[in-house]
Amino acid sequence: MALLSVDELCVHYGKIEALHDVSLTVDEGQVVALIGANGAGKSSLLKAISGIVGVASGSIRFRDQVLTDCAPHEIVRHGVVQVPEGRRIFSRLTVQENLDMGAFLRRDHAEVRRDFERAFAMFPRLRERRNQVAGTLSGGEQQMLAMARALLSKPQLLLLDEPSMGLAPILVDLVFDSIEAIRKDGVTILLVEQNAFVALQIADIGYVLETGSIVLRESGPALLENDAVKRAYLG
Amino acid sequence: MSFEIVSSGFQHRQRTGTPLSQALKTGIVFGVLSLYLALVGVYLTFDKSWVVVNVLSMGRTLLFVVPLLAGVQFARLNRSQSRAVQLGGTLLVGLIVGGFTACLLPVILFGNLRVMFVALSSPLAKMLALGLTPVLGAAVLVAGSAAAALFGALLTVMSPTVRRPITVGLAALAVVALLQEVLQLILRGGGAAFSFITRGLFQYGGLTVRGAIIVFVAAALVSIVVARLRAPFKARFAELPPGAARFLRQAGIVILLAAIIFFPLIGGSFVAQVFLLVGLYALMGMGLNVEVGLAGLLDLGFVAYFAIGAYTIALLTADSPHALASMSFWAALPIAVLVSVAFGFLFGIPVLGIRGDYLAVATLGIGEIVRVLVLSDVAQPLLGGAQGILNIPSPAIGSFELATPTSLYFLTVCCLALATYFAFRVQDSRLGRTWMAMRDDEDVAQALGINLVKTKLLAYSIGAAFAGVAGAIFAVMLKSIFPHSFQLLISINILALIIVGGLGSLGGVIVGALVLIGLPELLREFGEYRFLLYGAVIVAMMRLKPEGLWPARIRRRETADA
Numbered sequence A: 001m002a003l004l005s006v007d008e009l010c011v012h013y014g015k016i017e018a019l020h021d022v023s024l025t026v027d028e029g030q031v032v033a034l035i036g037a038n039g040a041g042k043s044s045l046l047k048a049i050s051g052i053v054g055v056a057s058g059s060i061r062f063r064d065q066v067l068t069d070c071a072p073h074e075i076v077r078h079g080v081v082q083v084p085e086g087r088r089i090f091s092r093l094t095v096q097e098n099l100d101m102g103a104f105l106r107r108d109h110a111e112v113r114r115d116f117e118r119a120f121a122m123f124p125r126l127r128e129r130r131n132q133v134a135g136t137l138s139g140g141e142q143q144m145l146a147m148a149r150a151l152l153s154k155p156q157l158l159l160l161d162e163p164s165m166g167l168a169p170i171l172v173d174l175v176f177d178s179i180e181a182i183r184k185d186g187v188t189i190l191l192v193e194q195n196a197f198v199a200l201q202i203a204d205i206g207y208v209l210e211t212g213s214i215v216l217r218e219s220g221p222a223l224l225e226n227d228a229v230k231r232a233y234l235g
Numbered sequence B: 001m002s003f004e005i006v007s008s009g010f011q012h013r014q015r016t017g018t019p020l021s022q023a024l025k026t027g028i029v030f031g032v033l034s035l036y037l038a039l040v041g042v043y044l045t046f047d048k049s050w051v052v053v054n055v056l057s058m059g060r061t062l063l064f065v066v067p068l069l070a071g072v073q074f075a076r077l078n079r080s081q082s083r084a085v086q087l088g089g090t091l092l093v094g095l096i097v098g099g100f101t102a103c104l105l106p107v108i109l110f111g112n113l114r115v116m117f118v119a120l121s122s123p124l125a126k127m128l129a130l131g132l133t134p135v136l137g138a139a140v141l142v143a144g145s146a147a148a149a150l151f152g153a154l155l156t157v158m159s160p161t162v163r164r165p166i167t168v169g170l171a172a173l174a175v176v177a178l179l180q181e182v183l184q185l186i187l188r189g190g191g192a193a194f195s196f197i198t199r200g201l202f203q204y205g206g207l208t209v210r211g212a213i214i215v216f217v218a219a220a221l222v223s224i225v226v227a228r229l230r231a232p233f234k235a236r237f238a239e240l241p242p243g244a245a246r247f248l249r250q251a252g253i254v255i256l257l258a259a260i261i262f263f264p265l266i267g268g269s270f271v272a273q274v275f276l277l278v279g280l281y282a283l284m285g286m287g288l289n290v291e292v293g294l295a296g297l298l299d300l301g302f303v304a305y306f307a308i309g310a311y312t313i314a315l316l317t318a319d320s321p322h323a324l325a326s327m328s329f330w331a332a333l334p335i336a337v338l339v340s341v342a343f344g345f346l347f348g349i350p351v352l353g354i355r356g357d358y359l360a361v362a363t364l365g366i367g368e369i370v371r372v373l374v375l376s377d378v379a380q381p382l383l384g385g386a387q388g389i390l391n392i393p394s395p396a397i398g399s400f401e402l403a404t405p406t407s408l409y410f411l412t413v414c415c416l417a418l419a420t421y422f423a424f425r426v427q428d429s430r431l432g433r434t435w436m437a438m439r440d441d442e443d444v445a446q447a448l449g450i451n452l453v454k455t456k457l458l459a460y461s462i463g464a465a466f467a468g469v470a471g472a473i474f475a476v477m478l479k480s481i482f483p484h485s486f487q488l489l490i491s492i493n494i495l496a497l498i499i500v501g502g503l504g505s506l507g508g509v510i511v512g513a514l515v516l517i518g519l520p521e522l523l524r525e526f527g528e529y530r531f532l533l534y535g536a537v538i539v540a541m542m543r544l545k546p547e548g549l550w551p552a553r554i555r556r557r558e559t560a561d562a
Helices: A040-051 A072-077 A095-102 A109-122 A124-128 A139-152 A169-184 A198-202 A219-224 A227-234 B020-038 B042-047 B060-077 B084-104 B104-110 B122-128 B135-159 B158-180 B182-191 B192-199 B210-239 B242-294 B302-319 B329-351 B358-376 B403-429 B430-440 B440-447 B453-479 B487-502 B506-524 B529-544 B553-561
Strands: A004-013 A016-026 A032-036 A057-062 A082-083 A155-163 A188-193 A205-210 A215-217 B050-054
Touching: A004 A040, A004 A205, A016 A032, A016 A040, A016 A205, A016 A215, A016 B135, A032 A040, A032 A198, A032 A219, A032 A227, A040 A082, A040 A155, A040 A188, A057 A205, A072 A219, A072 B440, A082 A139, A082 A215, A082 B440, A095 A139, A095 B430, A109 A124, A109 A139, A109 A155, A109 A169, A109 B553, A124 A139, A139 A169, A169 A188, A169 A198, A198 A219, A198 A227, A205 A219, A215 A219, A219 B440, B020 B042, B020 B084, B042 B060, B042 B122, B042 B529, B050 B060, B050 B158, B050 B210, B060 B084, B060 B122, B060 B135, B084 B104, B084 B135, B104 B122, B104 B135, B122 B135, B135 B158, B158 B210, B182 B192, B182 B242, B210 B242, B242 B403, B242 B430, B242 B453, B242 B487, B242 B506, B302 B358, B302 B453, B302 B487, B329 B358, B329 B453, B358 B487, B403 B453, B403 B506, B430 B440, B430 B453, B440 B453, B440 B529, B487 B506, B487 B529, B506 B529
Parallel strands: A032 A188, A032 A205, A082 A155, A155 A188
Antiparallel strands: A004 A016, A004 A057, A205 A215
């Protein structure tokens, strides 16, 4: 059974239709990439799943729960955690305090400590900068902090919104290496990316979104070879 | 998008021109400043107070302080120039400033601009001419300005060991002269020991010549002694084991705090009244600091909770037809706090989905709605309308009534101490951390599982509680309350004091209240111009020290890392 299934989802901003009859499934342990141009509705889909924007019609199911009408903080409780686009960290808190906020809902303190160690092992830079104010980190470090913070909330499904945005190529590689590592830890990932090339390389399944609708669904490698995709997104 | 008060990245870089162009620029800037002070009437008002009685008025002093500052500014910009250039430039600066000011003389004597500028009167002409004939006076004014500029420049370039005693002496003289009324009041209250000092230094209206010399010399001597002892003292301090050093530092803070707290005891009832007001504003500052400093919710309607606390006490304790009960103050106080909390919660609901600048406007509306409602005819039978509620009894402990400003001041200090402790604990708690996360990024905080509705309403409610306590004491301080006591200006004042003190810092709230509420009260004799000063201080603060007088921990870390 699918971990996440989205059925005929419609999202409106006022009169503007952002998503139209979008259906998508994510199986446990997969990395699913969602690619598409600016304004295709990629971020809207993630926001709908994490409850930040309301749903006009359709349904979102995670395991056997319906998330469609849940408040954002309840959805996090179910294990669906989003890393918002644009390296959004708590800039006036320290690295440590940022990570503490990630574990905000958890009561299993011993487990949290172990996850801290795992996060620091994955991103050693963050251990060095533990007591530094997060706003003074470099761009790449901030993206890592945002991802580490999401991991500390012990997600079952991680929603990543444009993790490569605004990063130097070498940092993009680093970020995607850590996405692979997170997947190996057993976290399922739904990834939204404009950088289709890197996204499809690690994706098991790729969806192509165009003006609010899904137009293609293939395995990652197949999409990389697809002529239409090549023309439109890989250049 | 949270409301942030930070210095912008914009760096005002001083463009270096030739010394001549800089002299012209400095002269014109300070000349215009001097014109401004004359036109709005500052010179005239200050002419009525004395630095030294019957010798030197404050207005005349100010007349020459402006060119002096111009000289300082010019000398600072041209430190590396040759002596001749510095001398010539400074003289030019002084002449320009003096010339600008002197220009007013013919304007007053031959023109008639009084329709626009009330201050352009013959007393001002007399003052500007320094009591001489207009022509001679103008000449002396210009020459005196040049001399003042030269003195300023000289101060700037001389060695610090000479400069410090002089500036400290002059500053002490200025402070004593500005606060002479209060100082005399305090010293009179102090009994025989102090009356000796009073007679030595003061006469009615200000310092005597002898007093001025004594103050200047004493302050200069103290400064010399301190400068001498500082280095050896610092060396000794550094050698102390860290435990002892920390103990000494903490003891110093405790002594300073105790001195401030017990100051009104020797200061008499006027000082107690001022400190009482400072305490009430500090209490409200603590509350608004929870909302703005920690949770990032810019609230411009904060005065509403202050009003609600005050009206609750009035309705529950007053001996008036509007009263609902006749409880004691102590029984009514917790109820007042609870009612404020309830309204904090209630008023929080409509503005839950509003952020940043929009929130400021929405809360502004809420504050005004409360004031207008209280004033309205509809609420008149319940709340007394514009006539307010009278006969609010003073709180009593046993048979001792807390009726004097001093006793109410100590009540405020106790409440403030409790409030500070509570604020201190809550800021490092899980809730405090949640507020700060929400302040930095609402969306992410939500994405991590924080319930924004609960967190925001808690911030509004807890913030309102502090204001409720302040309002309760305010009601028994005035013994009667009226809707017009709860103006928007109070909300703005509280916001200004927490920003000037240092957003998110508890020490900053107290310091901000002392500076922004205490000082203007002590400078009452300068009437409306204290608000001019107040505004100038706020602008200067934001330019020079945007992180506040007592920056919050995190801010200090930020500046240290940067």
